[in-house]
Amino acid sequence: MHIVTVAEMRALEEQADRQYDLSSHILMQNAGKSAADIFEAHLLPHHSMNGLEVLFLIGPGNNGGDGLVMADHLVEAGAFVSLYRWKERKLTVREQDISEAETVSELESVLQSTDYIIDALLGTGHSRPLPDDMRALLRRVEQERERRASLRIVAIDLPTGLNPDTGGVDPGTIHADITITLACPKLGFFFFPGREYLGELYVGDIGLPPELENHLTTEMLTDKQVEDLLPGRSLNSNKGTFGKVMLFCGSPPYPGSAYLAGTAAGRVGAGLVTLAVTEQMLPVYAGSFHEATFVLFPPEDSGSFQRSQELITHLPGYRSLLIGPGLGQSPNTREVILQILEHLRNQPEEKRPRLVIDADGLNNLSALEHWWTLLPSGTVITPHPGEMGRLCNGLKVSGGNIDRLELARGKAKEWNVTLVLKGACTIITDPAGNTRINWQANPALATAGTGDVLAGMIGGFLAQGLSPFDAAGTGVYLHTAASELVSANIGDAGLLASDLLPQIPRAMVRCRQS
Numbered sequence: 001m002h003i004v005t006v007a008e009m010r011a012l013e014e015q016a017d018r019q020y021d022l023s024s025h026i027l028m029q030n031a032g033k034s035a036a037d038i039f040e041a042h043l044l045p046h047h048s049m050n051g052l053e054v055l056f057l058i059g060p061g062n063n064g065g066d067g068l069v070m071a072d073h074l075v076e077a078g079a080f081v082s083l084y085r086w087k088e089r090k091l092t093v094r095e096q097d098i099s100e101a102e103t104v105s106e107l108e109s110v111l112q113s114t115d116y117i118i119d120a121l122l123g124t125g126h127s128r129p130l131p132d133d134m135r136a137l138l139r140r141v142e143q144e145r146e147r148r149a150s151l152r153i154v155a156i157d158l159p160t161g162l163n164p165d166t167g168g169v170d171p172g173t174i175h176a177d178i179t180i181t182l183a184c185p186k187l188g189f190f191f192f193p194g195r196e197y198l199g200e201l202y203v204g205d206i207g208l209p210p211e212l213e214n215h216l217t218t219e220m221l222t223d224k225q226v227e228d229l230l231p232g233r234s235l236n237s238n239k240g241t242f243g244k245v246m247l248f249c250g251s252p253p254y255p256g257s258a259y260l261a262g263t264a265a266g267r268v269g270a271g272l273v274t275l276a277v278t279e280q281m282l283p284v285y286a287g288s289f290h291e292a293t294f295v296l297f298p299p300e301d302s303g304s305f306q307r308s309q310e311l312i313t314h315l316p317g318y319r320s321l322l323i324g325p326g327l328g329q330s331p332n333t334r335e336v337i338l339q340i341l342e343h344l345r346n347q348p349e350e351k352r353p354r355l356v357i358d359a360d361g362l363n364n365l366s367a368l369e370h371w372w373t374l375l376p377s378g379t380v381i382t383p384h385p386g387e388m389g390r391l392c393n394g395l396k397v398s399g400g401n402i403d404r405l406e407l408a409r410g411k412a413k414e415w416n417v418t419l420v421l422k423g424a425c426t427i428i429t430d431p432a433g434n435t436r437i438n439w440q441a442n443p444a445l446a447t448a449g450t451g452d453v454l455a456g457m458i459g460g461f462l463a464q465g466l467s468p469f470d471a472a473g474t475g476v477y478l479h480t481a482a483s484e485l486v487s488a489n490i491g492d493a494g495l496l497a498s499d500l501l502p503q504i505p506r507a508m509v510r511c512r513q514s
Protein backbone atom coordinates (compact mmCIF):
# COMPACT_ATOMS: atom_id res chain seq x y z
CA MET A 1 0.00 0.00 0.00
CA HIS A 2 1.55 3.27 -1.10
CA ILE A 3 2.14 6.19 1.23
CA VAL A 4 1.71 9.65 -0.29
CA THR A 5 2.60 13.26 0.34
CA VAL A 6 -0.08 15.90 -0.21
CA ALA A 7 1.47 16.83 -3.56
CA GLU A 8 1.43 13.17 -4.66
CA MET A 9 -2.19 12.80 -3.55
CA ARG A 10 -3.21 15.89 -5.52
CA ALA A 11 -1.34 14.66 -8.58
CA LEU A 12 -3.14 11.28 -8.35
CA GLU A 13 -6.51 13.03 -8.18
CA GLU A 14 -5.69 15.30 -11.11
CA GLN A 15 -4.49 12.41 -13.21
CA ALA A 16 -7.60 10.40 -12.34
CA ASP A 17 -9.70 13.29 -13.61
CA ARG A 18 -7.64 13.80 -16.78
CA GLN A 19 -7.17 10.18 -17.82
CA TYR A 20 -10.20 8.42 -16.38
CA ASP A 21 -12.84 11.15 -16.07
CA LEU A 22 -12.93 10.59 -12.36
CA SER A 23 -13.91 14.10 -11.31
CA SER A 24 -13.36 15.28 -7.79
CA HIS A 25 -17.15 15.03 -7.34
CA ILE A 26 -17.06 11.31 -8.18
CA LEU A 27 -14.06 10.73 -5.93
CA MET A 28 -15.86 12.51 -3.10
CA GLN A 29 -18.95 10.32 -3.55
CA ASN A 30 -16.68 7.26 -3.42
CA ALA A 31 -14.81 8.65 -0.41
CA GLY A 32 -17.98 9.30 1.60
CA LYS A 33 -19.45 5.90 0.73
CA SER A 34 -16.23 4.12 1.55
CA ALA A 35 -15.92 5.94 4.88
CA ALA A 36 -19.53 5.01 5.71
CA ASP A 37 -18.89 1.35 4.85
CA ILE A 38 -15.75 1.21 6.96
CA PHE A 39 -17.54 2.91 9.83
CA GLU A 40 -20.41 0.44 9.67
CA ALA A 41 -18.07 -2.55 9.47
CA HIS A 42 -16.20 -1.19 12.45
CA LEU A 43 -19.40 -0.85 14.49
CA LEU A 44 -20.51 -4.39 13.84
CA PRO A 45 -20.79 -6.80 15.56
CA HIS A 46 -21.10 -4.76 18.77
CA HIS A 47 -23.46 -1.97 17.68
CA SER A 48 -26.04 -1.46 15.02
CA MET A 49 -26.45 1.72 13.01
CA ASN A 50 -30.11 1.88 13.97
CA GLY A 51 -30.60 4.72 16.41
CA LEU A 52 -26.89 5.44 16.72
CA GLU A 53 -26.30 9.16 17.36
CA VAL A 54 -23.60 10.65 15.18
CA LEU A 55 -22.47 14.27 15.08
CA PHE A 56 -20.56 15.43 12.00
CA LEU A 57 -18.29 18.46 12.22
CA ILE A 58 -18.20 19.78 8.67
CA GLY A 59 -15.40 22.00 7.37
CA PRO A 60 -15.32 24.41 4.42
CA GLY A 61 -13.50 22.24 1.86
CA ASN A 62 -13.64 18.79 0.31
CA ASN A 63 -12.99 17.10 3.63
CA GLY A 64 -16.30 18.55 4.79
CA GLY A 65 -17.77 17.33 1.48
CA ASP A 66 -16.67 13.78 2.27
CA GLY A 67 -18.35 14.17 5.64
CA LEU A 68 -21.65 15.23 4.05
CA VAL A 69 -21.69 12.24 1.69
CA MET A 70 -20.84 9.90 4.55
CA ALA A 71 -23.61 11.46 6.65
CA ASP A 72 -26.21 10.74 3.92
CA HIS A 73 -25.19 7.08 3.92
CA LEU A 74 -25.45 6.85 7.68
CA VAL A 75 -28.93 8.44 7.63
CA GLU A 76 -29.96 5.84 5.06
CA ALA A 77 -28.62 3.11 7.32
CA GLY A 78 -30.75 4.34 10.22
CA ALA A 79 -28.40 6.55 12.25
CA PHE A 80 -29.56 9.80 13.91
CA VAL A 81 -27.26 12.30 12.27
CA SER A 82 -26.54 15.90 13.28
CA LEU A 83 -24.39 18.21 11.18
CA TYR A 84 -22.50 21.20 12.46
CA ARG A 85 -21.13 23.38 9.65
CA TRP A 86 -18.24 25.17 11.23
CA LYS A 87 -17.91 28.05 8.78
CA GLU A 88 -21.57 29.04 8.76
CA ARG A 89 -22.03 28.10 12.42
CA LYS A 90 -25.10 26.19 11.33
CA LEU A 91 -26.55 23.14 13.02
CA THR A 92 -28.87 20.55 11.49
CA VAL A 93 -30.27 17.91 13.80
CA ARG A 94 -31.94 14.90 12.17
CA GLU A 95 -32.43 16.88 8.96
CA GLN A 96 -34.09 19.82 10.80
CA ASP A 97 -32.23 23.14 10.57
CA ILE A 98 -31.81 24.68 14.00
CA SER A 99 -32.35 28.42 14.26
CA GLU A 100 -29.28 30.59 14.69
CA ALA A 101 -30.44 31.67 18.14
CA GLU A 102 -30.57 28.08 19.37
CA THR A 103 -27.50 26.71 17.64
CA VAL A 104 -25.06 27.11 20.52
CA SER A 105 -27.23 25.52 23.19
CA GLU A 106 -28.47 22.78 20.81
CA LEU A 107 -24.93 21.90 19.75
CA GLU A 108 -24.02 21.56 23.42
CA SER A 109 -26.91 19.20 24.00
CA VAL A 110 -26.08 17.11 20.91
CA LEU A 111 -22.46 16.91 22.09
CA GLN A 112 -23.58 15.56 25.43
CA SER A 113 -25.60 12.73 24.01
CA THR A 114 -23.88 11.70 20.77
CA ASP A 115 -22.20 8.30 20.45
CA TYR A 116 -19.77 9.28 17.71
CA ILE A 117 -18.26 12.54 16.51
CA ILE A 118 -16.98 12.60 12.95
CA ASP A 119 -14.17 15.07 12.35
CA ALA A 120 -14.64 16.25 8.77
CA LEU A 121 -13.36 19.77 9.42
CA LEU A 122 -10.06 19.78 7.54
CA GLY A 123 -8.05 17.21 5.64
CA THR A 124 -5.07 17.60 3.36
CA GLY A 125 -6.00 21.21 2.56
CA HIS A 126 -5.13 22.43 6.06
CA SER A 127 -2.63 25.19 5.47
CA ARG A 128 -2.34 27.54 8.43
CA PRO A 129 -2.80 27.54 12.20
CA LEU A 130 -6.34 26.55 13.18
CA PRO A 131 -8.58 29.50 14.02
CA ASP A 132 -9.46 30.01 17.66
CA ASP A 133 -13.11 29.02 17.32
CA MET A 134 -12.16 25.72 15.62
CA ARG A 135 -9.65 24.98 18.38
CA ALA A 136 -12.33 25.79 20.97
CA LEU A 137 -14.78 23.42 19.26
CA LEU A 138 -12.19 20.62 19.20
CA ARG A 139 -11.26 21.28 22.82
CA ARG A 140 -14.92 20.94 23.77
CA VAL A 141 -15.05 17.60 21.94
CA GLU A 142 -11.97 16.42 23.82
CA GLN A 143 -13.52 17.47 27.17
CA GLU A 144 -16.65 15.58 26.34
CA ARG A 145 -14.66 12.42 25.64
CA GLU A 146 -12.87 12.83 28.96
CA ARG A 147 -16.26 13.06 30.61
CA ARG A 148 -17.79 10.12 28.73
CA ALA A 149 -15.43 7.25 28.01
CA SER A 150 -17.92 5.74 25.54
CA LEU A 151 -17.73 8.69 23.11
CA ARG A 152 -15.67 7.89 20.01
CA ILE A 153 -14.05 10.31 17.59
CA VAL A 154 -13.58 9.35 13.97
CA ALA A 155 -11.33 11.46 11.73
CA ILE A 156 -12.05 11.54 8.01
CA ASP A 157 -8.83 11.40 6.02
CA LEU A 158 -6.87 12.71 9.02
CA PRO A 159 -7.37 14.43 12.36
CA THR A 160 -7.91 18.14 11.73
CA GLY A 161 -4.71 20.13 12.08
CA LEU A 162 -2.34 17.20 11.58
CA ASN A 163 0.24 18.00 8.92
CA PRO A 164 -0.02 15.12 6.44
CA ASP A 165 3.51 15.69 5.14
CA THR A 166 5.43 15.99 8.38
CA GLY A 167 3.38 14.54 11.23
CA GLY A 168 3.41 17.88 13.01
CA VAL A 169 0.18 18.85 14.79
CA ASP A 170 -1.60 22.10 15.54
CA PRO A 171 -2.09 22.77 19.27
CA GLY A 172 -5.83 22.35 18.61
CA THR A 173 -5.56 18.85 17.08
CA ILE A 174 -7.24 16.13 19.10
CA HIS A 175 -6.63 12.38 19.17
CA ALA A 176 -8.93 10.33 16.98
CA ASP A 177 -10.03 6.88 18.08
CA ILE A 178 -10.31 5.87 14.45
CA THR A 179 -8.92 7.50 11.31
CA ILE A 180 -10.47 6.57 7.98
CA THR A 181 -7.97 7.89 5.48
CA LEU A 182 -8.81 8.09 1.81
CA ALA A 183 -7.02 6.34 -1.03
CA CYS A 184 -3.57 6.14 0.60
CA PRO A 185 -2.05 6.68 4.03
CA LYS A 186 -0.31 10.05 4.24
CA LEU A 187 3.40 10.33 4.95
CA GLY A 188 2.93 12.31 8.17
CA PHE A 189 1.04 9.39 9.74
CA PHE A 190 4.31 7.55 10.27
CA PHE A 191 6.10 10.26 12.17
CA PHE A 192 5.71 11.86 15.56
CA PRO A 193 3.85 13.51 17.10
CA GLY A 194 1.22 12.86 14.38
CA ARG A 195 1.42 9.06 14.70
CA GLU A 196 -0.03 9.26 18.20
CA TYR A 197 -3.16 11.12 17.04
CA LEU A 198 -4.59 8.63 14.56
CA GLY A 199 -5.96 5.79 16.68
CA GLU A 200 -6.88 2.77 14.58
CA LEU A 201 -6.11 3.41 10.93
CA TYR A 202 -8.36 2.31 8.06
CA VAL A 203 -7.80 3.09 4.41
CA GLY A 204 -10.89 3.79 2.29
CA ASP A 205 -10.89 2.97 -1.41
CA ILE A 206 -11.99 5.97 -3.50
CA GLY A 207 -11.79 4.17 -6.82
CA LEU A 208 -8.42 5.44 -8.09
CA PRO A 209 -7.10 3.07 -10.77
CA PRO A 210 -4.16 1.21 -9.16
CA GLU A 211 -1.87 1.84 -12.16
CA LEU A 212 -1.81 5.54 -11.26
CA GLU A 213 0.31 4.59 -8.28
CA ASN A 214 2.97 2.72 -10.24
CA HIS A 215 5.57 5.45 -9.90
CA LEU A 216 5.28 5.72 -6.10
CA THR A 217 8.19 4.26 -4.14
CA THR A 218 7.12 4.57 -0.51
CA GLU A 219 4.95 1.84 0.94
CA MET A 220 3.31 0.93 4.20
CA LEU A 221 4.04 -2.66 5.19
CA THR A 222 0.82 -4.68 5.40
CA ASP A 223 -0.22 -8.24 6.24
CA LYS A 224 -1.03 -8.82 2.59
CA GLN A 225 2.34 -7.66 1.31
CA VAL A 226 4.26 -9.65 3.91
CA GLU A 227 2.17 -12.71 3.18
CA ASP A 228 3.11 -12.39 -0.50
CA LEU A 229 6.78 -12.10 0.41
CA LEU A 230 6.92 -15.05 2.79
CA PRO A 231 8.93 -17.92 1.30
CA GLY A 232 6.90 -20.87 0.05
CA ARG A 233 7.14 -24.14 1.95
CA SER A 234 7.12 -26.98 -0.54
CA LEU A 235 6.19 -30.43 0.79
CA ASN A 236 9.26 -31.80 -0.90
CA SER A 237 11.86 -29.94 1.13
CA ASN A 238 14.72 -30.52 3.52
CA LYS A 239 16.73 -28.26 5.76
CA GLY A 240 18.94 -27.24 2.85
CA THR A 241 15.88 -25.89 1.06
CA PHE A 242 15.40 -23.16 3.64
CA GLY A 243 18.97 -22.04 3.89
CA LYS A 244 21.74 -21.95 6.46
CA VAL A 245 22.51 -18.94 8.63
CA MET A 246 25.91 -18.29 10.22
CA LEU A 247 26.13 -15.93 13.19
CA PHE A 248 29.22 -14.15 14.41
CA CYS A 249 27.63 -12.76 17.56
CA GLY A 250 27.94 -12.88 21.35
CA SER A 251 30.90 -12.54 23.70
CA PRO A 252 31.36 -13.22 27.43
CA PRO A 253 29.57 -10.05 28.65
CA TYR A 254 26.76 -10.51 26.12
CA PRO A 255 26.09 -14.21 25.66
CA GLY A 256 22.32 -13.86 25.18
CA SER A 257 22.59 -11.96 21.90
CA ALA A 258 23.70 -14.96 19.86
CA TYR A 259 20.98 -17.12 21.38
CA LEU A 260 18.24 -14.55 20.65
CA ALA A 261 19.39 -13.81 17.11
CA GLY A 262 20.06 -17.46 16.26
CA THR A 263 16.75 -18.69 17.62
CA ALA A 264 14.92 -15.92 15.76
CA ALA A 265 16.57 -17.03 12.50
CA GLY A 266 15.27 -20.53 13.14
CA ARG A 267 11.83 -19.25 14.09
CA VAL A 268 11.34 -17.52 10.73
CA GLY A 269 11.99 -20.83 9.05
CA ALA A 270 15.71 -21.01 8.22
CA GLY A 271 16.91 -24.59 7.79
CA LEU A 272 20.01 -24.48 9.97
CA VAL A 273 21.60 -22.01 12.37
CA THR A 274 25.29 -22.06 13.18
CA LEU A 275 26.98 -19.99 15.85
CA ALA A 276 30.66 -19.14 15.54
CA VAL A 277 31.76 -19.06 19.20
CA THR A 278 34.85 -19.60 21.29
CA GLU A 279 35.19 -22.84 23.21
CA GLN A 280 34.85 -20.79 26.39
CA MET A 281 31.33 -19.75 25.31
CA LEU A 282 30.20 -23.14 24.06
CA PRO A 283 28.74 -24.39 27.38
CA VAL A 284 26.51 -21.30 27.54
CA TYR A 285 24.80 -22.18 24.27
CA ALA A 286 25.07 -25.95 24.30
CA GLY A 287 22.68 -26.08 27.27
CA SER A 288 20.07 -23.72 25.90
CA PHE A 289 20.24 -23.78 22.11
CA HIS A 290 19.97 -27.45 21.26
CA GLU A 291 19.15 -26.92 17.59
CA ALA A 292 22.24 -24.89 16.71
CA THR A 293 25.49 -26.21 15.31
CA PHE A 294 28.77 -24.51 16.18
CA VAL A 295 31.96 -23.36 14.58
CA LEU A 296 34.54 -23.33 17.33
CA PHE A 297 36.59 -20.20 17.23
CA PRO A 298 40.11 -19.90 18.61
CA PRO A 299 40.11 -17.76 21.79
CA GLU A 300 40.44 -14.02 21.61
CA ASP A 301 44.13 -13.99 22.46
CA SER A 302 44.97 -15.93 19.32
CA GLY A 303 45.57 -13.80 16.22
CA SER A 304 42.65 -12.27 14.38
CA PHE A 305 43.75 -13.94 11.14
CA GLN A 306 43.53 -17.39 12.68
CA ARG A 307 40.09 -16.56 14.03
CA SER A 308 38.65 -15.11 10.85
CA GLN A 309 40.01 -18.00 8.78
CA GLU A 310 38.21 -20.49 11.00
CA LEU A 311 34.90 -18.80 10.21
CA ILE A 312 35.68 -18.22 6.55
CA THR A 313 36.57 -21.89 6.06
CA HIS A 314 33.10 -22.85 7.21
CA LEU A 315 31.20 -20.21 5.23
CA PRO A 316 30.65 -22.06 1.92
CA GLY A 317 27.08 -23.30 1.78
CA TYR A 318 25.75 -20.58 4.10
CA ARG A 319 23.21 -18.24 2.54
CA SER A 320 23.37 -15.56 5.17
CA LEU A 321 25.75 -14.24 7.76
CA LEU A 322 24.83 -12.05 10.72
CA ILE A 323 27.61 -10.05 12.32
CA GLY A 324 27.30 -7.97 15.40
CA PRO A 325 24.88 -8.54 18.27
CA GLY A 326 26.84 -8.81 21.53
CA LEU A 327 30.26 -8.99 19.89
CA GLY A 328 31.96 -6.27 21.91
CA GLN A 329 34.43 -3.83 20.45
CA SER A 330 37.89 -5.21 21.09
CA PRO A 331 40.57 -4.47 18.46
CA ASN A 332 40.82 -8.20 17.76
CA THR A 333 37.09 -8.46 17.08
CA ARG A 334 37.24 -5.45 14.78
CA GLU A 335 40.10 -7.04 12.85
CA VAL A 336 38.15 -10.28 12.50
CA ILE A 337 35.17 -8.35 11.12
CA LEU A 338 37.36 -6.52 8.62
CA GLN A 339 38.94 -9.75 7.40
CA ILE A 340 35.54 -11.38 6.96
CA LEU A 341 34.30 -8.35 5.01
CA GLU A 342 37.36 -8.44 2.79
CA HIS A 343 36.78 -12.11 2.08
CA LEU A 344 33.13 -11.46 1.20
CA ARG A 345 33.96 -8.53 -1.07
CA ASN A 346 36.29 -10.76 -3.05
CA GLN A 347 33.71 -13.47 -3.58
CA PRO A 348 31.35 -13.51 -6.56
CA GLU A 349 27.90 -12.37 -5.44
CA GLU A 350 26.15 -15.66 -6.10
CA LYS A 351 28.72 -17.57 -4.05
CA ARG A 352 28.75 -15.55 -0.89
CA PRO A 353 26.23 -15.34 1.92
CA ARG A 354 24.09 -12.22 2.24
CA LEU A 355 25.22 -10.07 5.10
CA VAL A 356 23.35 -8.40 7.97
CA ILE A 357 25.29 -6.14 10.30
CA ASP A 358 23.80 -4.97 13.58
CA ALA A 359 24.79 -3.55 16.96
CA ASP A 360 28.51 -3.99 17.75
CA GLY A 361 29.14 -4.91 14.13
CA LEU A 362 28.08 -1.34 13.33
CA ASN A 363 29.80 0.18 16.36
CA ASN A 364 33.08 -1.42 15.29
CA LEU A 365 32.67 -0.11 11.77
CA SER A 366 31.65 3.40 12.77
CA ALA A 367 35.11 3.96 14.24
CA LEU A 368 36.61 3.67 10.74
CA GLU A 369 36.80 6.30 8.00
CA HIS A 370 34.60 5.51 4.99
CA TRP A 371 33.56 2.22 6.60
CA TRP A 372 30.81 1.68 4.03
CA THR A 373 33.37 1.11 1.29
CA LEU A 374 34.31 -2.09 3.11
CA LEU A 375 30.88 -3.68 2.73
CA PRO A 376 30.00 -6.23 0.05
CA SER A 377 27.03 -5.20 -2.09
CA GLY A 378 23.59 -6.27 -0.87
CA THR A 379 24.41 -5.72 2.80
CA VAL A 380 21.61 -4.98 5.27
CA ILE A 381 22.42 -2.77 8.24
CA THR A 382 20.03 -2.33 11.15
CA PRO A 383 21.01 0.65 13.33
CA HIS A 384 18.89 2.10 16.11
CA PRO A 385 19.05 5.90 16.33
CA GLY A 386 22.14 5.83 18.59
CA GLU A 387 24.03 3.51 16.25
CA MET A 388 22.88 5.53 13.26
CA GLY A 389 24.24 8.65 14.94
CA ARG A 390 27.63 6.97 15.39
CA LEU A 391 27.63 5.84 11.76
CA CYS A 392 26.98 9.48 10.79
CA ASN A 393 29.92 10.98 12.71
CA GLY A 394 28.02 11.65 15.91
CA LEU A 395 24.93 13.19 14.34
CA LYS A 396 21.87 13.33 16.61
CA VAL A 397 19.28 11.05 15.03
CA SER A 398 15.64 11.33 16.05
CA GLY A 399 13.65 8.35 17.23
CA GLY A 400 10.56 9.17 15.21
CA ASN A 401 10.49 12.54 13.49
CA ILE A 402 10.18 13.16 9.78
CA ASP A 403 13.83 14.23 9.39
CA ARG A 404 14.89 10.60 9.86
CA LEU A 405 13.27 9.64 6.54
CA GLU A 406 15.41 11.93 4.45
CA LEU A 407 18.48 10.90 6.43
CA ALA A 408 17.74 7.20 5.92
CA ARG A 409 17.15 7.61 2.19
CA GLY A 410 20.27 9.69 1.69
CA LYS A 411 22.49 7.34 3.64
CA ALA A 412 21.16 4.12 2.08
CA LYS A 413 22.15 5.58 -1.28
CA GLU A 414 25.51 6.96 -0.17
CA TRP A 415 26.46 3.77 1.68
CA ASN A 416 24.92 1.44 -0.95
CA VAL A 417 23.11 -0.61 1.68
CA THR A 418 19.60 -1.68 2.61
CA LEU A 419 19.13 0.41 5.71
CA VAL A 420 16.76 -0.49 8.52
CA LEU A 421 16.51 2.61 10.69
CA LYS A 422 14.89 1.28 13.83
CA GLY A 423 12.58 3.18 16.15
CA ALA A 424 8.83 3.49 16.44
CA CYS A 425 7.65 3.12 12.82
CA THR A 426 10.89 1.63 11.53
CA ILE A 427 12.02 2.73 8.06
CA ILE A 428 13.49 0.33 5.52
CA THR A 429 15.09 1.87 2.47
CA ASP A 430 17.38 0.65 -0.28
CA PRO A 431 20.03 2.38 -2.39
CA ALA A 432 17.47 3.09 -5.14
CA GLY A 433 15.24 4.97 -2.69
CA ASN A 434 12.53 2.30 -2.41
CA THR A 435 11.11 2.70 1.06
CA ARG A 436 8.84 0.74 3.34
CA ILE A 437 7.61 2.01 6.66
CA ASN A 438 6.21 -0.02 9.50
CA TRP A 439 2.95 1.44 10.74
CA GLN A 440 2.93 -0.77 13.81
CA ALA A 441 4.75 0.63 16.82
CA ASN A 442 4.79 -1.12 20.19
CA PRO A 443 6.50 0.43 23.22
CA ALA A 444 6.85 -3.09 24.65
CA LEU A 445 9.70 -3.56 22.15
CA ALA A 446 11.78 -0.86 23.82
CA THR A 447 13.79 -3.37 25.83
CA ALA A 448 17.18 -5.11 25.62
CA GLY A 449 17.61 -7.91 23.12
CA THR A 450 14.70 -7.17 20.81
CA GLY A 451 17.14 -5.78 18.22
CA ASP A 452 19.07 -9.07 18.31
CA VAL A 453 15.82 -10.90 17.55
CA LEU A 454 15.12 -8.61 14.59
CA ALA A 455 18.63 -9.01 13.15
CA GLY A 456 18.28 -12.80 13.42
CA MET A 457 14.89 -12.73 11.68
CA ILE A 458 16.32 -10.76 8.77
CA GLY A 459 19.24 -13.19 8.56
CA GLY A 460 16.76 -16.07 8.55
CA PHE A 461 14.79 -14.57 5.65
CA LEU A 462 17.95 -13.83 3.68
CA ALA A 463 18.90 -17.49 4.09
CA GLN A 464 15.56 -18.42 2.54
CA GLY A 465 16.36 -16.40 -0.56
CA LEU A 466 14.50 -13.14 0.03
CA SER A 467 16.19 -10.04 -1.38
CA PRO A 468 17.82 -7.74 1.19
CA PHE A 469 14.96 -5.23 0.91
CA ASP A 470 12.25 -7.90 1.22
CA ALA A 471 14.02 -9.77 4.03
CA ALA A 472 14.38 -6.53 5.97
CA GLY A 473 10.75 -5.48 5.48
CA THR A 474 9.37 -8.91 6.29
CA GLY A 475 11.56 -9.17 9.37
CA VAL A 476 10.61 -5.74 10.66
CA TYR A 477 6.90 -6.30 10.15
CA LEU A 478 6.76 -9.74 11.75
CA HIS A 479 8.94 -8.61 14.64
CA THR A 480 6.34 -6.01 15.63
CA ALA A 481 3.49 -8.38 14.82
CA ALA A 482 5.05 -10.94 17.21
CA SER A 483 5.29 -8.23 19.86
CA GLU A 484 1.58 -7.47 19.40
CA LEU A 485 0.81 -11.12 20.11
CA VAL A 486 2.84 -10.92 23.32
CA SER A 487 1.19 -7.61 24.24
CA ALA A 488 -2.26 -9.12 23.77
CA ASN A 489 -1.50 -11.06 26.96
CA ILE A 490 0.73 -8.79 28.98
CA GLY A 491 0.13 -5.26 27.70
CA ASP A 492 2.79 -2.85 26.52
CA ALA A 493 5.35 -3.26 29.32
CA GLY A 494 7.32 -6.18 30.65
CA LEU A 495 8.02 -7.96 27.38
CA LEU A 496 11.32 -9.86 27.36
CA ALA A 497 13.06 -10.29 24.04
CA SER A 498 12.82 -14.07 24.37
CA ASP A 499 9.00 -13.78 24.64
CA LEU A 500 9.00 -12.80 20.97
CA LEU A 501 10.59 -16.04 19.81
CA PRO A 502 7.65 -18.46 20.08
CA GLN A 503 5.30 -15.78 18.69
CA ILE A 504 7.23 -15.35 15.43
CA PRO A 505 5.72 -18.40 13.70
CA ARG A 506 2.28 -17.37 14.99
CA ALA A 507 2.76 -13.92 13.52
CA MET A 508 3.52 -15.56 10.16
CA VAL A 509 0.37 -17.70 10.43
CA ARG A 510 -1.68 -14.60 11.23
CA CYS A 511 -0.35 -12.87 8.12
CA ARG A 512 -1.11 -15.89 5.97
CA GLN A 513 -4.66 -16.04 7.34
CA SER A 514 -5.45 -12.34 7.07
Ligand SMILES: NC(=O)C1=CN([C@@H]2O[C@H](COP(=O)(O)OP(=O)(O)OC[C@H]3O[C@@H](n4cnc5c(N)ncnc54)[C@H](O)[C@@H]3O)[C@@H](O)[C@H]2O)[C@@H](O)CC1
Nearest residue numbers: 013024027028061062063122123124125126127128129157
Ligand atom coordinates in the same frame (compact mmCIF):
# COMPACT_ATOMS: atom_id res chain seq x y z
N1 LIG B 1 -9.65 16.56 -4.29
C1 LIG B 1 -10.20 15.38 -4.46
O1 LIG B 1 -10.33 14.91 -5.55
C2 LIG B 1 -10.59 14.57 -3.27
C3 LIG B 1 -10.46 15.11 -2.00
N2 LIG B 1 -10.88 14.43 -0.93
C4 LIG B 1 -11.00 15.08 0.37
O2 LIG B 1 -10.64 16.40 0.25
C5 LIG B 1 -9.72 16.78 1.24
C6 LIG B 1 -8.90 17.85 0.71
O3 LIG B 1 -9.80 18.83 0.30
P1 LIG B 1 -9.46 20.36 0.26
O4 LIG B 1 -8.25 20.56 -0.57
O5 LIG B 1 -10.69 21.07 -0.07
O6 LIG B 1 -8.98 20.67 1.73
P2 LIG B 1 -9.71 20.64 3.13
O7 LIG B 1 -11.08 20.16 3.06
O8 LIG B 1 -8.77 19.98 4.05
O9 LIG B 1 -9.69 22.18 3.54
C7 LIG B 1 -9.60 23.20 2.62
C8 LIG B 1 -10.44 24.37 3.07
O10 LIG B 1 -10.11 24.72 4.39
C9 LIG B 1 -9.62 26.03 4.45
N3 LIG B 1 -8.52 26.04 5.41
C10 LIG B 1 -7.25 25.62 5.22
N4 LIG B 1 -6.57 25.72 6.37
C11 LIG B 1 -7.43 26.19 7.28
C12 LIG B 1 -7.31 26.52 8.64
N5 LIG B 1 -6.17 26.36 9.30
N6 LIG B 1 -8.39 26.97 9.27
C13 LIG B 1 -9.55 27.10 8.64
N7 LIG B 1 -9.73 26.84 7.35
C14 LIG B 1 -8.68 26.39 6.69
C15 LIG B 1 -9.22 26.39 3.05
O11 LIG B 1 -9.32 27.77 2.84
C16 LIG B 1 -10.24 25.60 2.25
O12 LIG B 1 -11.47 26.28 2.21
C17 LIG B 1 -9.02 15.52 1.58
O13 LIG B 1 -8.46 15.55 2.87
C18 LIG B 1 -10.13 14.51 1.45
O14 LIG B 1 -10.87 14.47 2.64
C19 LIG B 1 -11.65 13.23 -1.10
O15 LIG B 1 -12.98 13.66 -1.25
C20 LIG B 1 -11.24 12.45 -2.27
C21 LIG B 1 -11.13 13.22 -3.50
Ligand SMILES: [K+]
Nearest residue numbers: 119122156158
Ligand atom coordinates in the same frame (compact mmCIF):
# COMPACT_ATOMS: atom_id res chain seq x y z
K1 LIG C 1 -10.64 15.57 9.20
